[in-house]
Amino acid sequence: MDIKQLRYFVAVVKEGGFSGAAAKLHLSQPSLSKAVRTLEEQIGFQLLERTTKRVNMTESGQVFYKRALYILAEMDIFEKEVNEVKVAGSGEVRLGMIESVKNWIPNVLSWYRKQYPDMHVVLKEVLGRNDIEQALRDYAVHICLTNEFIDEPDIVTAPLYTEKLVLVMSASHPLANRDTVHLADLSEEPFIITSKGFQTRKNITEAFEEAGVGMNYSYDADRFETILTLVEAGIGISIIPRNYIGEVVPDHLAIRELDSPSLERTVYLAYVKNRYRPPAIDALLQRMLESV
Incomplete structure (x- = not known):
C-alpha cells in the first residue's frame, strides 16, 4: 500500500465512481480500477461495492476512508514542510x-x-x-x-569592498584643529588599540612600523564601541574603520585620514x-x- 493508492481510492469515493475519478486524475478508467482492486487485495478486505451506476463504500471501506483522509491531509502538510525546508532550511x-x-x-x-x-x-x-x-x-x-x-x-x-582606517579623537583634542595629521604627530599620544590577534591591530602597527614611528600603547579593547567611548571621553586617540562611524560624524568626534597604505583594509x-x-x-x- 502506498500514498498513490490512497489518493486513488479517495478520488473514487469523492467523485462517486471510477469514470469521474479517472478524468480528474488523468488516468484511464481500467488503470484506476486495477489500482483500487490491488489495494483491496493488499489490505485483505473489500472497500467498494461496485454497481453499474456508481460505487458505494463497504462498512470497512468507510473506516478505511476516514483514516485515508487523515493520512493524506498529514502527507500534504509534510510535503509543504519539506518544500519549505528545501527553500529555507530551518527558517x-x-x-x-x-x-x-x-x-x-x-x-x-x-x-x-x-x-x-x-x-x-x-x-x-x-x-x-x-x-x-x-x-x-x-x-x-x-x-x-x-x-x-x-x-x-x-x-x-x-x-x-575596501575601507579606510581613520584617526579618531575628541573634537576638543588639539590635533582636531589641524587639517592634516601625520603618524609622527601621534607618537606621544595615549593610544587605544584593538586587542592582540585582531587584524585591525596588525594594520595599525604595520602602518607605524613602516613610518618608523613609535606608539604609546595605553589601552587595549576588543570592541570599537568601547574604543569610541574612551575617545569621546578624551582618554586617548585611536584608529578605526571609517565605515564604523557612518556618514555623519558626531559633533563630539573628529576624524582625519592618515597617509599610509596599511591603513586600508578589505x-x-x-x-x-x-x-x-x-x-x-x-x-x-x-x-x-x-x-x-
Whole structure:
C-alpha cells in the first residue's frame, strides 16, 4: 500500500465512481480500477461495492476512508514542510560579522526582509580568524563578513569592498584643529588599540612600523564601541574603520585620514565551499556578492 493508492481510492469515493475519478486524475478508467482492486487485495478486505451506476463504500471501506483522509491531509502538510525546508532550511540564517559592517549591512537586510519575510536573521559578532573558521565549520554561522582573508581549501573568501582606517579623537583634542595629521604627530599620544590577534591591530602597527614611528600603547579593547567611548571621553586617540562611524560624524568626534597604505583594509565574505545552502540562504549570499 502506498500514498498513490490512497489518493486513488479517495478520488473514487469523492467523485462517486471510477469514470469521474479517472478524468480528474488523468488516468484511464481500467488503470484506476486495477489500482483500487490491488489495494483491496493488499489490505485483505473489500472497500467498494461496485454497481453499474456508481460505487458505494463497504462498512470497512468507510473506516478505511476516514483514516485515508487523515493520512493524506498529514502527507500534504509534510510535503509543504519539506518544500519549505528545501527553500529555507530551518527558517533561520545566521550571519557572522565584524563591527564595521554595521552601516553596510542594513541595505542588504532590508532587501532580504522583503524577499523572504518569514526568514529569521541572527547576527553574530565573530572577530578573530580562529573564531571565524570554527563558526563556519561548526555551522554556527552560514556566512561571515570579515576583514580576515582566510586561505583554506574548504572556505571561500570573496572581497566585498575596501575601507579606510581613520584617526579618531575628541573634537576638543588639539590635533582636531589641524587639517592634516601625520603618524609622527601621534607618537606621544595615549593610544587605544584593538586587542592582540585582531587584524585591525596588525594594520595599525604595520602602518607605524613602516613610518618608523613609535606608539604609546595605553589601552587595549576588543570592541570599537568601547574604543569610541574612551575617545569621546578624551582618554586617548585611536584608529578605526571609517565605515564604523557612518556618514555623519558626531559633533563630539573628529576624524582625519592618515597617509599610509596599511591603513586600508578589505572586507570579505567567507563561507564553506561545499556546504549545502537552502535557496533562501544562498539568495542572501548572492545579494551580498552582487552589492559590491
